[in-house]
Structure formats: structure tokens, C-alpha cells
Amino acid sequence: MLRVDNISFSYSKIAVLEDISFSIAQGKNLAVIGESGSGKSTLLKLIYGEFDVDKGHILWKDTEILGPKFNLVVGYDFMKQVTQEFDLMPVTSVENNIGKFLSRFYLKNRQKRIDELIKVVELEDFAKTKVKYLSGGQKQRVALARALAKKPEMLLLDEPFSHIDNFKKQSLRRNVFNYLKKEKITCVVATHDKDDVLGFADEMLVLYNKNIISRGSPNELYKNPKIPFVASFFGEFNVINGEIYYAHQLKIVETSNLKGVVKTSYFNGASWLLEVDYSSQLIFIEHKEHLENGEVVSFKIS
Numbered sequence: 001m002l003r004v005d006n007i008s009f010s011y012s013k014i015a016v017l018e019d020i021s022f023s024i025a026q027g028k029n030l031a032v033i034g035e036s037g038s039g040k041s042t043l044l045k046l047i048y049g050e051f052d053v054d055k056g057h058i059l060w061k062d063t064e065i066l067g068p069k070f071n072l073v074v075g076y077d078f079m080k081q082v083t084q085e086f087d088l089m090p091v092t093s094v095e096n097n098i099g100k101f102l103s104r105f106y107l108k109n110r111q112k113r114i115d116e117l118i119k120v121v122e123l124e125d126f127a128k129t130k131v132k133y134l135s136g137g138q139k140q141r142v143a144l145a146r147a148l149a150k151k152p153e154m155l156l157l158d159e160p161f162s163h164i165d166n167f168k169k170q171s172l173r174r175n176v177f178n179y180l181k182k183e184k185i186t187c188v189v190a191t192h193d194k195d196d197v198l199g200f201a202d203e204m205l206v207l208y209n210k211n212i213i214s215r216g217s218p219n220e221l222y223k224n225p226k227i228p229f230v231a232s233f234f235g236e237f238n239v240i241n242g243e244i245y246y247a248h249q250l251k252i253v254e255t256s257n258l259k260g261v262v263k264t265s266y267f268n269g270a271s272w273l274l275e276v277d278y279s280s281q282l283i284f285i286e287h288k289e290h291l292e293n294g295e296v297v298s299f300k301i302s
């Protein structure tokens with residue numbers, strides 16, 4: 001398992017992470033969420049051994065992860081990372097990028113493995129294409145496949161689907177996360193996209209102001225976000241009388257002593273998001289239909 005024990009880190013004088021501790025069991029999927037600049041990438045790079053921690057320890061099973069000061073070659077065989085930079089070989093084909101770390105002695109198995117991974121990331125039509133001709137999203141998929149090629153025990157993914165369009169994203173996510181579960185590969189995913197978390201992560205932790213401000217299963221944090229910042233990760237919400245309610249927890253009804261005036265309706269696909277003026281507070285209510293601006297509505301909290 002991975003154990004992060006009271007680590008702190010700063011790039012120069014400014015602290016990025018302070019006294020961070022957590023652990024995850026083998027084969028589990030941990031999501032690290034937080035705003036841009038909250039230190040998600042930094043945390044992943046520390047786990048990878050790319051930087052030296054100022055304080056604390058990081059352990060994978062019995063191996064202490066050491067940074068460049070104490071480790072000549074950065075990184076460990078049992079762990080791979082897909083960074084936001086990809087770091088691919090541009091004039092080499094997709095399949096040779098994926099096979100980069102696979103031994104050439106096993107030519108037959110090498111090709112089989114590459115084909116298997118190309119399928120996971122849905123790049124069958126681009127196997128022979130040079131990486132420089134690919135889009136950002138396609139490159140990201142090559143980087144994913146390459147990280148998986150030698151089957152790591154642990155995989156660090158930094159916003160792994162951020163460049164991938166919505167047409168592909170859903171199925172790719174399922175492919176990749178199901179593959180990791182099936183192979184019992186421990187995974188740490190840094191993301192600000194709730195769809196990377198819900199349905200896939202066993203546990204999530206929320207970085208804010210250099211610390212972990214919240215931690216639990218996605219279900220626990222969703223149902224009981226405790227603070228608005230955590231709720232904001234999951235969707236539109238309201239704070240009414242000090243309590244947090246998601247937009248779908250407010251319902252338009254025939255009569256109620258809670259009343260407001262519709263300001264705007266936003267089309268959301270399956271429903272509309274109404275922006276409602278409620279005693280000079282703007283609140284969000286999910287509703288089946290579009291309502292006209294200026295309409296007076298009654299709502300209840302369900």
C-alpha cells in the first residue's frame with residue numbers, strides 16, 4: 001500500500017503542501033481534487049519521487065520513495081505516472097511509443113501487449129501514426145497506454161482525460177478505470193472533474209490551502225459535503241439557513257411559504273437549472289421544465 005506520512009513541500013519559499021498524511025490500500029483508486037494551483041500535480045510528483053519532500057515520508061509497501069537528492073534515477077519500476085506534459089516521442093509511431101518500455105526480446109508478446117493497450121485507449125486506427133500528427137487528446141491516450149504497458153503496481157494520473165473530447169471521454173474513462181481495477185493497479189488521480197471521481201474512486205481527498213480539508217468516499221462527501229467548497233465540486237448548490245442543499249434538493253411545488261422569482265433558466269439536458277431570487281439571495285433549483293423569467297415560484301427543500 002501507499003503511505004504518505006506527514007509531508008510538507010515548498011518550491012522555493014512558498015509552501016505548497018503542509019503536513020499531508022493519508023494512505024491507500026493496494027488496488028484502490030484515490031482521487032485528489034482541488035482547485036487549480038492547490039498542489040495536486042505537486043503531490044503526484046512527490047509520490048513519484050520527482051522532488052524531495054521538505055519533511056515527512058512516502059512509502060510504497062516497504063520502499064521509501066526518495067527524491068532526486070537521494071535517488072540517482074528518478075522514479076521506480078513499480079510505479080508509472082502520466083503527467084500533464086505527456087512526454088512522448090513525437091516522430092515515433094503510436095505503437096512504438098506504447099512499447100517503449102517493453103523488452104524487444106519478446107517480440108511476439110510485445111506486439112500482443114501493444115495491441116491490447118491500443119484497444120484500452122481506443123486508438124486502433126492510429127497504431128502506425130507518428131505521435132506528432134495526433135491531437136492533444138490522442139496524445140494523452142498514448143501516454144496512458146504507455147504508462148500501463150509494463151503493468152505498474154501503482155499509477156499516478158494527472159488530469160488524465162482533460163484533453164479528451166466528450167464524445168470519447170465517457171467510454172475511455174470506463175475502459176481505463178475498469179482495466180486498473182481488473183489488474184488491481186493502485187491508482188492516484190488528480191482531477192477537478194467530478195466525472196473522473198464519481199463511480200470510480202474508492203476514496204477522495206480534497207486539497208485546500210495546503211492541507212487536506214476533507215476526505216472520504218465520493219458518496220460520503222457528496223451526501224455530506226460539510227463545507228461549500230466541497231459541495232461546489234459536485235455541482236450547483238445553495239446555502240439556506242446555514243445548510244447546504246444541491247439544486248436538485250430544492251423542488252418547485254404548487255404552494256409553499258418559500259417563494260422566489262425566476263431570474264434565468266439554463267438548459268441542462270435532462271433538466272433546467274433555474275436561477276431564482278429568494279429574498280435577495282440567488283439560489284439554484286433543478287426543474288423538469290423551462291420557466292419564464294419573472295415568474296413567481298414556490299419551492300420546498302426535499
Ligand code: ADP
Pocket residue numbers: 011012016034035036037038039040041042043
Ligand atoms: P495543481 O496541479 O493543483 O493545479 P500545482 O501542484 O501544479 O497545482 O501547483 C501548486 C502551486 O505550486 C502553484 O501555486 C504553482 O504555481 C506552484 N508551482 C507548480 N510547479 C512549480 C515549479 N516547478 N516551480 C515553482 N512553483 C511551482
Ligand code: MG
Pocket residue numbers: 040041042084158
Ligand atoms: Mg495540475
